[in-house]
Structures are given as structure tokens and as C-alpha cells.
Amino acid sequence: MTHQASDDKDKDTKRKSGQRNGQEQGRGAASRGTRTADAPAADAPAAGVSRRRLLGTAAVTGAAGLALGGAGGAYAGAATRDDPPTALSTLGSGQVPFHGVHQAGIATPAQAHAHLAAFDLAAGAGRKEATALLRRWSHTARRLMAGEPAEGAPRDTGVALDAGPSSLTVTFGFGRTFFGRTGLHKQLPAELAPLPDFSSDALDKERSDGDLWIQIGAQDALVAFHALRALQREAWKAATLRWQMTGFNRSPGATARPMTARNLMGQVDGTNNPDPAVAADRKKIFVPENGSPSWMAGGSYAVVRRIRMLLDKWDKESLAAQEKVIGRRKSDGAPLSGGSEHTKPDLEKRSGGSVAIAADAHIRVSAPETNGGAAMLRRPFSYHDGFREDGAPDAGLLFVAWQADPLRGFVTVQRKLDRGDALSAFIRHEASALFAVPGGPREGEYVGQRLLET
Incomplete structure (x- = not known):
């Protein structure tokens, strides 16, 4: 009886996770507009999470994202939660404008x-x-x-x-x-x-x-x-x-x-x-x-x-x-x-x-x-x-x-x-x-x- 209840709970969790993933994909597709089937966008959702979502919440600073490390479990878990992404480190978040009086890369401090x-x-x-x-x-x-x-x-x-x-x-x-x-x-x-x-x-x-x-x-x-x-x-x-x-x-x-x-x-x-x-x-x-x-x-x-x-x-x-x-x-x-x-x-x-x-x-x-x-x-x-x-x-x-x-x-x-x-x-x-x-x-x-x- 305990095993059966556990199995039912697992199935219900997976069903709800799939619904959220589908909703997330639908919202991502709507925000990006249509595209041809043979050229999917590079930020198309993978494992239920899009790159745009990974970078989403800290856009006001120019860049942000999720520190995934090497664990697949961390990636899958993030895909099924509504928690805000973890901000990128200072190294990754730096952004230089493309437009301006001068081209970037001249007065910009030299990078690594x-x-x-x-x-x-x-x-x-x-x-x-x-x-x-x-x-x-x-x-x-x-x-x-x-x-x-x-x-x-x-x-x-x-x-x-x-x-x-x-x-x-x-x-x-x-x-x-x-x-x-x-x-x-x-x-x-x-x-x-x-x-x-x-x-x-x-x-x-x-x-x-x-x-x-x-x-x-x-x-x-x-x-x-x-x-x-x-x-x-x-x-x-x-x-x-x-x-x-x-x-x-x-x-x-x-x-x-x-x-x-x-x-x-x-x-x-x-x-x-x-x-x-x-x-x-x-x-x-x-x-x-x-x-x-x-x-x-x-x-x-x-x-x-x-x-x-x-x-x-x-x-x-x-x-x-x-x-x-x-x-x-x-x-x-x-x-x-x-x-x-x-x-x-x-x-x-x-x-x-x-x-x-x-x-x-x-x-x-x-x-x-x-x-x-x-x-x-x-x-x-x-x-x-x-x-x-x-x-x-x-x-x-x-x-x-x-x-x-x-x-x-x-x-x-x-x-x-x-x-x-x-x-x-x-x-x-x-x-x-x-x-x-x-x-x-x-x-x-x-x-x-x-x-x-x-």
C-alpha cells in the first residue's frame, strides 16, 4: 500500500512537472515569434528551460544566469521550479554596448x-x-x-x-x-x-x-x-x-x-x-x-x-x-x-x-x-x-x-x-x-x- 501511494505520488509529480514545462515552452515560443522548422532558435528550451529564461531575471544588470555546474540533477531541478535563476558572477555579467560614438574594443579595458x-x-x-x-x-x-x-x-x-x-x-x-x-x-x-x-x-x-x-x-x-x-x-x-x-x-x-x-x-x-x-x-x-x-x-x-x-x-x-x-x-x-x-x-x-x-x-x-x-x-x-x-x-x-x-x-x-x-x-x-x-x-x-x- 505504501509503495502504491508512493508510485501514484511520483506519477502526479511528473504530470505536473510536464504541464509546467509545456507552459514554459509555450511562453518562450510566443515571445520569440515563429521560426522555420529546419532552423530552431539556439535558445529553444532544452530539458524544459530556455537560455533566455536562464538569463532572464537579472537583465537590468546586462546579464544573468543559472550556475549549473556539472550536475545534470541541478539542471533538471531548475527546469521544474519557479525559483528565480541564480545571478552570474561578475566575470560573466559584464556587458559592453554595441552602439556608440566609438566602436567597442578601443577604449574598453583589454579583456583576458x-x-x-x-x-x-x-x-x-x-x-x-x-x-x-x-x-x-x-x-x-x-x-x-x-x-x-x-x-x-x-x-x-x-x-x-x-x-x-x-x-x-x-x-x-x-x-x-x-x-x-x-x-x-x-x-x-x-x-x-x-x-x-x-x-x-x-x-x-x-x-x-x-x-x-x-x-x-x-x-x-x-x-x-x-x-x-x-x-x-x-x-x-x-x-x-x-x-x-x-x-x-x-x-x-x-x-x-x-x-x-x-x-x-x-x-x-x-x-x-x-x-x-x-x-x-x-x-x-x-x-x-x-x-x-x-x-x-x-x-x-x-x-x-x-x-x-x-x-x-x-x-x-x-x-x-x-x-x-x-x-x-x-x-x-x-x-x-x-x-x-x-x-x-x-x-x-x-x-x-x-x-x-x-x-x-x-x-x-x-x-x-x-x-x-x-x-x-x-x-x-x-x-x-x-x-x-x-x-x-x-x-x-x-x-x-x-x-x-x-x-x-x-x-x-x-x-x-x-x-x-x-x-x-x-x-x-x-x-x-x-x-x-x-x-x-x-x-x-x-x-x-x-x-x-x-
């Missing part, structure tokens, strides 16, 4: 994971195909940056299905060759003139340049990869991948307090950056609203360099020698002239009869004071692509520098470095590209619309 990718328009593809591609890419980027799926399967692989936006940013740019292939010769900015050759260059042409460029950044590696995969699939027959590079930074929360990131040489990297919040610095980073060409208003020019570090050689140097090459203490990033990390280097200070910061120290040679005020916003990522045939690590820096005018920014500084920078003995520039990155899209616009619809 990144992908850089360049594409070439396919043979026969022109302005029409490029316009359709930028529409698709913008639509997908907007959704992903909001923590939404890239729409129905198979267009969304489900890789990041249970994650929040994780501060995802997607940034788009145009290479010099794009303008000839789309018949937009008259819109080619003078600032996209080819970069000059430098003595330290050993460039691989196949990993340089490109018609189109995408920069992806996120605090979660799966979210970053998911965005790369979704955008590559959206290229379809309009464009083919030319090159792709994967980078990383220190993860948020890995230090007791927020700190400037270190590169693979162990040096604090990015201390003397211009500040986008300061009007004078902003002019060095972004094209003004009345700038030329008009479609670049609010935009910036990105110099991308793959810089391999000769780490085995570097690691053989003493700490004192390494600090002399850079001009900063390795422990805290403070200049050798004294103070703390953010103390302005005193280039005139002398110690023991010689200048505290050597004449060929990296921070002296690259300082705005020694380059006519030239500056650029450096937003790099480290990379490690395994080991070379000689056993040395194939690792270094994916250097990304933003400026309103590359000739007055990167070119001016790199020419000076090329003539006498102590760091040059420990690095090799192996790939290079320059892209025009237009201003951010307004509501209802796609990236590049003001160029492609002129």
Missing part, C-alpha cells in the same frame, strides 16, 4: 582573451557582397555582445550557451585593399598609406594586411571563441579567412587589486598610455567629428603587429640589465629615475655620473617628450603558439595600437625606436597590418554603413 582575424573578399565579391556581410556581422556581434545567441541553429553552435556576455567586444576595420575591391577609391583615407619598412621587420606577408579585420575580446575563452566561430561562419562565400591570431592577458581578479598587465618578459606594459577620458589624449586616439573622410568620424586607426619576443635570450639577462633595457623596475613598473609606476620618468635625472634612464632605454626612446608629442593607445595581448624548431618559444606580443593618425602616432615612434632602442635586440616584428576602424554604429545602423552607403 582575444582573437584577431583578417579576411579577404572572395573572388568576384564587391561592394554589394561587402555590404551584406557587414550587415550580418553587425547583427551577430550586437546579439552576442548582449549575451544573446547568434540566432537559430546551425548558425549558433551552442559553445557559449550557458555563459553571460563576459564583456565581449567585437571591433571591425577596413584594410587599404578593401577600397579598391569595392570601388570605393574616393573614400580611401590618406591615413591608410602603407606603413614604411623598418630595419627590425621580418614580416610574413601571408600573416599581414587584409581587406577586413575583426578584433574580438572577452573575459571568457569560450565566449571569445564562440564569437570568432559565429562571425567566420557568417562570412559564407563573401570573404575568406586570411590570418587569425589568439591572444591572452591576465584574468580579472588574479591580483589583489587592479594592476597594469605584464607582458611575457615580465614587464609592466601599458603604463604611459594616453587616457581616452582626457580631451587632449582623446584627440590623439580618435578621428574628430569634423574629420576627413566624414565616414571615419569617431573612428580610429589600428596598427596590428605580431612581435615575437626572444625570451630565451631575454631570460639570460640579469635583472639589472633587463631593467636598464626598459628603463623601469621590473618589480613595480616604476621608472629608474624614482617614484612609483605612474610617476612621470625624469629623463634628466642622473645617478652615479650617468643618466638614471639610459639613452637607449625603451621608455626614453618611445616617450612622447622625445617624439614631438606623438602618442598612441596601446592595447596589446600576449600570445604563445608553441615552440620553434630550435626549441625556443614562439611567443610574444600581439601589438594593437590606436591613433587618429598613424603617421603622427605609430610611424613617428617606430622610426625613433628603429634607430636606437635597446629592446630591439630582444624582439622580432613578424607580421603587420593597418586598418581604418570607423566610428561606432548608431541605433539601427551596421558598422561601416556610412562608408558603404555613400
Whole structure:
């Protein structure tokens, strides 16, 4: 008798659970509208719970969701309860707007994971195909940056299905060759003139340049990869991948307090950056609203360099020698002239009869004071692509520098470095590209619309 009552209770529980699941699916379908049977939405309910429901209750913060862990029982239990979902952690809940005066991913603090990718328009593809591609890419980027799926399967692989936006940013740019292939010769900015050759260059042409460029950044590696995969699939027959590079930074929360990131040489990297919040610095980073060409208003020019570090050689140097090459203490990033990390280097200070910061120290040679005020916003990522045939690590820096005018920014500084920078003995520039990155899209616009619809 006891067993029978227990069985009846179990059946009744399952029946009620099924009714609630069906109601939940019905409400989800109604809110999403109709869709074709062969392309179900990626947020379609699975085991009675939709991704939209998982992210639902904390939408006011930009993202939220259910911490599922690895237990299937926790997932099934959540599907049959009306309890509000558990909020995502700070790492997953960060959201960056897609629309704005500037594209995301420029002034945005650099994330822990990144992908850089360049594409070439396919043979026969022109302005029409490029316009359709930028529409698709913008639509997908907007959704992903909001923590939404890239729409129905198979267009969304489900890789990041249970994650929040994780501060995802997607940034788009145009290479010099794009303008000839789309018949937009008259819109080619003078600032996209080819970069000059430098003595330290050993460039691989196949990993340089490109018609189109995408920069992806996120605090979660799966979210970053998911965005790369979704955008590559959206290229379809309009464009083919030319090159792709994967980078990383220190993860948020890995230090007791927020700190400037270190590169693979162990040096604090990015201390003397211009500040986008300061009007004078902003002019060095972004094209003004009345700038030329008009479609670049609010935009910036990105110099991308793959810089391999000769780490085995570097690691053989003493700490004192390494600090002399850079001009900063390795422990805290403070200049050798004294103070703390953010103390302005005193280039005139002398110690023991010689200048505290050597004449060929990296921070002296690259300082705005020694380059006519030239500056650029450096937003790099480290990379490690395994080991070379000689056993040395194939690792270094994916250097990304933003400026309103590359000739007055990167070119001016790199020419000076090329003539006498102590760091040059420990690095090799192996790939290079320059892209025009237009201003951010307004509501209802796609990236590049003001160029492609002129």
C-alpha cells in the first residue's frame, strides 16, 4: 500500500512537472515569434528551460544566469521550479554596448582573451557582397555582445550557451585593399598609406594586411571563441579567412587589486598610455567629428603587429640589465629615475655620473617628450603558439595600437625606436597590418554603413 501511494505520488509529480514545462515552452515560443522548422532558435528550451529564461531575471544588470555546474540533477531541478535563476558572477555579467560614438574594443579595458582575424573578399565579391556581410556581422556581434545567441541553429553552435556576455567586444576595420575591391577609391583615407619598412621587420606577408579585420575580446575563452566561430561562419562565400591570431592577458581578479598587465618578459606594459577620458589624449586616439573622410568620424586607426619576443635570450639577462633595457623596475613598473609606476620618468635625472634612464632605454626612446608629442593607445595581448624548431618559444606580443593618425602616432615612434632602442635586440616584428576602424554604429545602423552607403 505504501509503495502504491508512493508510485501514484511520483506519477502526479511528473504530470505536473510536464504541464509546467509545456507552459514554459509555450511562453518562450510566443515571445520569440515563429521560426522555420529546419532552423530552431539556439535558445529553444532544452530539458524544459530556455537560455533566455536562464538569463532572464537579472537583465537590468546586462546579464544573468543559472550556475549549473556539472550536475545534470541541478539542471533538471531548475527546469521544474519557479525559483528565480541564480545571478552570474561578475566575470560573466559584464556587458559592453554595441552602439556608440566609438566602436567597442578601443577604449574598453583589454579583456583576458582575444582573437584577431583578417579576411579577404572572395573572388568576384564587391561592394554589394561587402555590404551584406557587414550587415550580418553587425547583427551577430550586437546579439552576442548582449549575451544573446547568434540566432537559430546551425548558425549558433551552442559553445557559449550557458555563459553571460563576459564583456565581449567585437571591433571591425577596413584594410587599404578593401577600397579598391569595392570601388570605393574616393573614400580611401590618406591615413591608410602603407606603413614604411623598418630595419627590425621580418614580416610574413601571408600573416599581414587584409581587406577586413575583426578584433574580438572577452573575459571568457569560450565566449571569445564562440564569437570568432559565429562571425567566420557568417562570412559564407563573401570573404575568406586570411590570418587569425589568439591572444591572452591576465584574468580579472588574479591580483589583489587592479594592476597594469605584464607582458611575457615580465614587464609592466601599458603604463604611459594616453587616457581616452582626457580631451587632449582623446584627440590623439580618435578621428574628430569634423574629420576627413566624414565616414571615419569617431573612428580610429589600428596598427596590428605580431612581435615575437626572444625570451630565451631575454631570460639570460640579469635583472639589472633587463631593467636598464626598459628603463623601469621590473618589480613595480616604476621608472629608474624614482617614484612609483605612474610617476612621470625624469629623463634628466642622473645617478652615479650617468643618466638614471639610459639613452637607449625603451621608455626614453618611445616617450612622447622625445617624439614631438606623438602618442598612441596601446592595447596589446600576449600570445604563445608553441615552440620553434630550435626549441625556443614562439611567443610574444600581439601589438594593437590606436591613433587618429598613424603617421603622427605609430610611424613617428617606430622610426625613433628603429634607430636606437635597446629592446630591439630582444624582439622580432613578424607580421603587420593597418586598418581604418570607423566610428561606432548608431541605433539601427551596421558598422561601416556610412562608408558603404555613400
